[in-house]
């Protein structure tokens with residue numbers, strides 16, 4: 001099975017405080033209703049992301065980026081981990097957006113940031129106070145969802161929802177596979 005990805009892009013908002021080179025890995029099997037990225041479902045889409053091509057992308061943007069972000073790819077943990085290790089060797093931070101509730105610790109050990117949770121339209125994404133999704137800074141153990149919420153919404157909210165942070169999202173081994 002190839003580890004295919006769409007053409008990488010630079011993103012500024014997906015990881016707070018970081019300029020990220022984003023790799024969208026195809027082959028997502030989560031199947032969220034209302035998925036905004038159905039082009040990621042077919043594992044044949046995109047081009048193989050080998051260690052060599054990944055290194056070339058990093059070299060191209062070295063000095064301009066501070067982080068490497070993966071949308072999915074956890075279903076091939078060994079291959080993904082190789083890429084995360086290369087990013088670390090290049091002194092870059094690492095982030096994974098997964099549609100699963102849990103991610104294998106073998107992966108999270110190589111991550112600085114982790115977003116978990118499938119897309120549920122009624123609950124909204126990270127910019128929604130009612131979202132089921134969680135964005136964690138794994139180094140500090142802090143939940144960073146509040147950094148995705150527009151200031152006017154943030155100010156008007158009772159901050160109770162921010163106390164629902166959990167470290168368990170990266171402590172469960174071998175959980176459900178999959179995506180962004």
Ligand code: SF4
Pocket residue numbers: 028029030031032035036037038040098099100118119179180
């Ligand atoms: S995890 Fe992301 S890409 Fe996969 S089905 Fe859900 S929204 Fe779509």
